[in-house]
Amino acid sequence: QVQLVESGGGVVQPGRSLRLPCAASGFTVSGYDMHWVRQAPGKGLEWVATISYVGINGISEYYADSVEGRFNISRDSSKNRLYLQMSSLTVDDTAVYYCARERVGGCFDYWGQGTLVTVSS
């Protein structure tokens, strides 16, 4: 049974850093494109970052313009976990952060329950 469980959310001051883990079960994270998607309070979904599956061409990472240079997506295959390292946080980064798996062919077929990150002084 596929399951994704995020953790690590909480209240953090502007300018600080935070790392969000996402524990996966029922599949291997290295075999799929994995993503972080966020949703600010009362707002829509915003794609944040992607790490590609481990293919013959290596691994690719992609970031939304709003987080490029501040966020880093990574994966620990030994622990079957996905991570989002967030730095230089601003109030605009306040959101529920979801990790999601991408089905072969493109859609996000499994999502975690989300973890709330609040950036506030």
Next chain:
Amino acid sequence: SYVLTQPTSVSVAPGKTATIPCGGTNIGSKSVHWYQQKPGQAPVVVIFNDADRPSGIPERFSGSNSGNTASLAISRVGAGDEADYYCQVWDSSSGHRIFGGGTKLTVL
């Protein structure tokens, strides 16, 4: 960067068909996915690759995609279909995944 445009809200009477559009430049050349999100819950995919339904999604949900508009149709709408609906594509030129702004479906 690629932009997807959805109406903020759509209202429909019970038992009728709701249609939610998603506009984008030449979106017909891309694969479009649709997600349903109810309050306090994670999104759930209801249509993928323009018109395919995941297992467990009722046949009342259907999708189409041509030209500059993709659409999600929900027939025989009931109160349980009230939710936010999002379209999504992959922008191959940037590698980015793009979401539409979302449409709130209200059953009158």
